[in-house]
Amino acid sequence: MTDPVFLCRLDEIDDPGSRGFEDIDGTEPFFVVRQGDEVFAYRNFCPHYGAPLDWKPHAFLSYDKNQILCSMHGALFNIDDGVCINGPCPGKALTSIKVTVGDRGIYLADES
Numbered sequence: 153m154t155d156p157v158f159l160c161r162l163d164e165i166d167d168p169g170s171r172g173f174e175d176i177d178g179t180e181p182f183f184v185v186r187q188g189d190e191v192f193a194y195r196n197f198c199p200h201y202g203a204p205l206d207w208k209p210h211a212f213l214s215y216d217k218n219q220i221l222c223s224m225h226g227a228l229f230n231i232d233d234g235v236c237i238n239g240p241c242p243g244k245a246l247t248s249i250k251v252t253v254g255d256r257g258i259y260l261a262d263e264s
């Protein structure tokens with residue numbers, strides 16, 4: 153069992169907001185969405201066509217910040233479960249990544 157990997161402080165992400173991560177502890181690129189004190193994390197891989205979702209670094213949310221937006225063909229995903237609710241892949245879901253919020257901020261959860 154290894155120590156959880158520190159990602160960033162909670163207040164380093166806008167509320168609501170998102171932040172992308174790469175080259176972290178051997179994981180595929182992923183992103184974290186913050187809503188208040190809650191965080192949700194998913195692989196940066198759209199289930200429609202496999203494209204990265206962000207249209208610029210760390211930008212994963214729709215304009216109203218109520219959904220996750222894929223910049224390639226406009227799929228919209230629920231923030232809390234990653235399911236596509238509008239666009240070309242309805243019902244398909246982003247792959248979730250386990251993260252936790254601790255004293256110092258957001259950590260990549262230990263999978264072992």
Ligand code: FES
Pocket residue numbers: 198199200201202203222223224225226227239240
């Ligand atoms: S690749 Fe994401 S909507 Fe098509």
